[in-house]
Amino acid sequence: MIIHNSPALTPLLLLAVAISIPVLAIKKTRAAYPVAMAAALFSLIISFFNLSRVWTGGPFTYNFGGWIPPIGIEYVLDPLSAFVALTVNLVAFFVLWHSQGIMERELPGRAVPYYSLVLLLLCGANGMIMTGDLFNLYVFLEIFSLAGYGLVGIGERQAPVAAFRYLIMGTVGASFYLLGVGFLYIVTGSLNMADVRNILPLVYGNPAVTVGLAMMVIGMGIKMALFPLHSWLPDAYTYAPSTSSALIAPLGTKVAAYVIIRILFFVFDVNYVSRTLSITDIISWLAAIGIIYGSVMAIAQSEMKRMLAYSSVAQIGYIGLGIGMANPFGFIGAVLHILNHAFMKGALFLVAANLRKNSGHSDISRLDASYRKKLPWSMAAFTLAALSMIGLPPTAGFFSKWYLALAAIEKSNWIFLAVILISSLLNAVYFFRILEKVYLIPAESAGKDFLPDAKNGRGSFLGEEEYSLMAPTVVLSFSLLLLGLWNVNIVKGIIQRIIPLGM
Amino acid sequence: MIDFFLGHYIYWAVITLLVIGLYGMILKKNLVKKLIGMTIFQVAIIMFYVASATKWAATVPVLDPVLGAADAVKYISPLQHCLMLTAIVVGVATSGVAFALVIVIYRHYGTLNESELMERMKSS
Numbered sequence: 001m002i003i004h005n006s007p008a009l010t011p012l013l014l015l016a017v018a019i020s021i022p023v024l025a026i027k028k029t030r031a032a033y034p035v036a037m038a039a040a041l042f043s044l045i046i047s048f049f050n051l052s053r054v055w056t057g058g059p060f061t062y063n064f065g066g067w068i069p070p071i072g073i074e075y076v077l078d079p080l081s082a083f084v085a086l087t088v089n090l091v092a093f094f095v096l097w098h099s100q101g102i103m104e105r106e107l108p109g110r111a112v113p114y115y116s117l118v119l120l121l122l123c124g125a126n127g128m129i130m131t132g133d134l135f136n137l138y139v140f141l142e143i144f145s146l147a148g149y150g151l152v153g154i155g156e157r158q159a160p161v162a163a164f165r166y167l168i169m170g171t172v173g174a175s176f177y178l179l180g181v182g183f184l185y186i187v188t189g190s191l192n193m194a195d196v197r198n199i200l201p202l203v204y205g206n207p208a209v210t211v212g213l214a215m216m217v218i219g220m221g222i223k224m225a226l227f228p229l230h231s232w233l234p235d236a237y238t239y240a241p242s243t244s245s246a247l248i249a250p251l252g253t254k255v256a257a258y259v260i261i262r263i264l265f266f267v268f269d270v271n272y273v274s275r276t277l278s279i280t281d282i283i284s285w286l287a288a289i290g291i292i293y294g295s296v297m298a299i300a301q302s303e304m305k306r307m308l309a310y311s312s313v314a315q316i317g318y319i320g321l322g323i324g325m326a327n328p329f330g331f332i333g334a335v336l337h338i339l340n341h342a343f344m345k346g347a348l349f350l351v352a353a354n355l356r357k358n359s360g361h362s363d364i365s366r367l368d369a370s371y372r373k374k375l376p377w378s379m380a381a382f383t384l385a386a387l388s389m390i391g392l393p394p395t396a397g398f399f400s401k402w403y404l405a406l407a408a409i410e411k412s413n414w415i416f417l418a419v420i421l422i423s424s425l426l427n428a429v430y431f432f433r434i435l436e437k438v439y440l441i442p443a444e445s446a447g448k449d450f451l452p453d454a455k456n457g458r459g460s461f462l463g464e465e466e467y468s469l470m471a472p473t474v475v476l477s478f479s480l481l482l483l484g485l486w487n488v489n490i491v492k493g494i495i496q497r498i499i500p501l502g503m
Numbered sequence: 504m505i506d507f508f509l510g511h512y513i514y515w516a517v518i519t520l521l522v523i524g525l526y527g528m529i530l531k532k533n534l535v536k537k538l539i540g541m542t543i544f545q546v547a548i549i550m551f552y553v554a555s556a557t558k559w560a561a562t563v564p565v566l567d568p569v570l571g572a573a574d575a576v577k578y579i580s581p582l583q584h585c586l587m588l589t590a591i592v593v594g595v596a597t598s599g600v601a602f603a604l605v606i607v608i609y610r611h612y613g614t615l616n617e618s619e620l621m622e623r624m625k626s627s
Contacts, residue, residue, distance in 0.1 A: 135586055149600050161612075164534060164605065167600065168537060168538075168541060172544065179551065182551055
């Protein structure tokens, strides 16, 4: 039955389609988009189906080639992996939907390699999320990263340099992870996560285990862009084509954050990482510094994509903070923020892409009141996503910060609480300066550019926006309201079931 | 003390290679030298894995009719070698992507020196 193979379907199908797109599109380049879209839709449906199967029937596994783990590679779908996989596929689907309209301006004639790389990236992400094998994770991590380097590198003039830096840093990260896996394998003799988890309590005293864990966390910290390992991120996000950064920003760092959660709490256990080693304390302090640093740097930027990139460093900090506090509220906050931030950053980068398509730039200093007529829906989407980033209820961003604040209170760590509050204010500073330019200048003083253009046949309802660009942006950003309103269901229904034992 | 170094010499070799690789990646200005550093770094990890597979008085993991299959102690562990075959492939793919990027960078800017590159990026 094909139903029972559902975990293997997504990565394999995405891989197969990614490879066959160049062949299918050899005559007609326009075929690349519908094929890629169909594959993304299919993996979205499968991941939705997987989550519902986990919801009703509990966690299940799939053994590749029929080999029984720990000898064979198994795919594990528990609530955490099913949830993150659905998040990733959902956001990727919307970004892919949006990508067609922007393709001609940003990547003329490169649609075929672009869609092929996107599907490879998705294949890597899905594989990393679902695999239950430490080495298999490394392989998918590299598939994911190599596709990511390609997606960054096909951008504007400076993009190859940014991609090269990303490649060097990313390879060091992946190599550190591989070294860590080597240490763990030498001590435990197994690569299967569940098996390693059972063996580890017997060997916790062994220094090689500590070193292995540290290496894995450092490696994934580079991929996740945890402060001070974030230096590749701003350049890569800024110079990548808008549609690539809209894809990599929500996905890349989130998947690495998921791997850190998986390793810290589901391969090792909470007691060991937070009380014996206090490795989580280090993560949480670095994350707290990163939150403030990223927010301050974001205020200093004058280009929107660069600002969003630094804001990503700060938002990754929230996830790191939640992981680092290692208590149930912190865990809920971190996992919820993986979902929320993927949607928020996706929406914000799509708005930046729309700006570039419409007016050829995304400089904050050149934004003015005319944009609220020209791009009414993009700006509305931007406003909503910005409010969510700042953390105003009932948008989704409020609730993940709320859980993080609860976690800080439960730990009676007032510095973290202050960091969360101050960073919300800093977020407000860098988003409101854009909103102020677009919305708060009265129509009379904005000049005649502001008057609606009568001879332009389009109604004022859409402004100058194209439907294919407007729709995914608006859907992605208005779903933040839904995520906010349904956060109780998400937390109660899914995330509370994931909270690891002993937390 | 000498035992400590000689008894773990392969690990010292690995550590030395790792440090050389990191040095190349961080301190060398030329992008190709950075790539060489990266490759050395990856090779060090491959050596580390392969070294961890060795055993005293054991042979390659290919079925030997004289030794038979009953006693696994007589063969070295094959798993690490298999893993490293994959890792080598991954490393080759990474180098391929990296060299492609280097070629594009050279076409755009006409230099591979990092500090010159920074200047030309700013001026363009």
